[in-house]
Amino acid sequence: MGALTVPFGVSSRARSLPELDGKTFVVASSNGARLTDTDGRSFVDYGMAMGATLLGHAHPAVVEACTAALANGPMPGFPNDIEDTAGGALARIGGDRLTRATFATTGTEAVHLACRIARGLTGRRLIAKPVGGYDGWFDPVRFGLVESPEAERMNERPVKEGTTLFRVNEIDDVDQLFDEMGPDLAAILVEPMLGNTGCLVPDRAFFEHLTARARANGTLIIADEVMVGLRRGVKLVSEDLGLTPDLATFGKAIGSGVPVAAVLGTPAAFEVVEDGTVPCFGTYHGNPLVASAVLATMKVLEDEAQYTRLFDWGAALRTAMVDAFAGEGIRATTTGFDSVFSLWFTDKAPRTYDEAKAKVRPDAMKRVSDTLRRNGVVALPTVWGRYFVSLAHGETEMDITVRAFREAARELARAEFKA
Ligand SMILES: Cc1ncc(COP(=O)(O)O)c(C=O)c1O
Known part of the structure; x- marks a missing residue:
């Protein structure tokens, strides 16, 4: 990217993603559970506008x-x-x-x-x-x-x-x-x-x-x-x-x-x-x-059945994430709700701020978010990141995401990460 008028090209620093493999990540359009970047690549989105799009982008x-x-x-x-x-x-x-x-x-x-x-x-x-x-x-x-x-x-x-x-x-x-x-x-x-x-x-x-x-x-x-x-x-x-x-x-x-x-x-x-x-x-x-x-x-949101689907979908993803890491001998768990949750590399979720600070693993989190992105999934990159699920996430998104998490688990195993 050339010289920018807006510092970092983004008015809220919470929104910017670091370059990966020499590529910036700039969104050209967002629809449903997907983002398309300026190179035309499609990503399953778990940032969901920092949680602002529960129904899916551009409902x-x-x-x-x-x-x-x-x-x-x-x-x-x-x-x-x-x-x-x-x-x-x-x-x-x-x-x-x-x-x-x-x-x-x-x-x-x-x-x-x-x-x-x-x-x-x-x-x-x-x-x-x-x-x-x-x-x-x-x-x-x-x-x-x-x-x-x-x-x-x-x-x-x-x-x-x-x-x-x-x-x-x-x-x-x-x-x-x-x-x-x-x-x-x-x-x-x-x-x-x-x-x-x-x-x-x-x-x-x-x-x-x-x-x-x-x-x-x-x-x-x-x-x-x-x-x-x-x-x-x-x-x-x-x-x-x-x-x-x-x-x-x-x-x-x-x-x-x-x-x-x-x-x-x-x-x-x-x-x-x-x-x-x-x-x-x-x-x-x-x-x-x-x-x-x-x-x-x-x-x-008057149609309550949508919530049942959302919660089932989120619960299934949480289980699949933990299973993906378990498959490589890495202990993991999630905290939060089925529509928004965080990933932890421990089998006992933290209950207090001090426990959370002691358990957070910036090294692993960065590897996971980079690997997800290489495999068509975007999540908030912070070490305290959250995964936001929307009503627009469906079966295809689940398949892409589970494959990406399995790849992330293999990547951690290759790096000899211990949880
Ligand atoms: C719990 C909570 N309160 C307040 C805010 C601030 O909202 P906004 O970014 O729209 O000013 C946020 C944003 O992330 C939030 O998560």
Whole structure:
């Protein structure tokens, strides 16, 4: 590639893939479960737009709805006749409790707004998030990320710009957090699954304890469902796992690749939005284009049988991956859900951040993602990578992927990798 105007040719570094065998990887088109690069090569995709395309790339129903919205004027700049309908459709995720919704453009903004609501409602400043959690790229929450210095164990709990940290699946740590900082704690901000720490899923007992301590302390719970939203059905993943949120943030899958995010909340939490105490702005928020994408996505997902197929497909792939490595005498396991999961080279999945850090194998992960790519499969290249499955992955994709994983297993065996 020649000199680039956009540094690295990509505006989000999380998206760039390293060169492989002297070739860059630049996508020319994406459709269903496939990407086609600028050399015309077709790849089975497990990045799925960092999880944003649950239905598959360029799903016809979403394309049709968005094309109509574009033609009709995507941005009237005054209230439009589709935003509230889309909000209502999205709020099906929140069930009987989280019945209010408001839109944003990115997951980062949705988290920012949810924290603002929690602060406005409680009059407190501090937000606590887990070590290894990722809640967007704004400075206050870009803290305690996986492999960051502040994620290490310290004598004192770190605090930065109104954010502090706790450790998932460590109940003593949560008790200490509330005992030491309870009066200042506006909200707990937590993903139902720590996607950036290799898909760690907190235990039910941990989430129930966290909920009880937060309730007793008047602290709100924000479930950051930007990554997992809609990936376990049209319901709150957090609630399924024992956490009872007051607010939940969404992005990615709700727009099927169109940039849209949202906050759902209880009527009590939204009082400060409704009375104007907490300002909500954003030129593009809830415009007819993005609202149409949400509405079309929610409509497709009304057919619950699709979820059964998605989960069966994902479960079959997880088993096939582990079997491929076992065939070469390499121990492997997966963490997460059947629609999004991580691969580990161990037979005992990590439960805590410290265990995850001790078990991660960057050397093997790089070999695996390179071998997959040479064999027509693209996955996120990070060592903490995730595999996102979509409704568009079918039998042909399964065959290609299983063959590629067998090749990756042989490659690790040739390199005398030991798990
Ligand atoms: C859990 C979580 N929260 C927030 C975000 C930020 O969303 P966005 O990249 O749309 O700003 C992400 C993105 O990966 C995420 O996974």
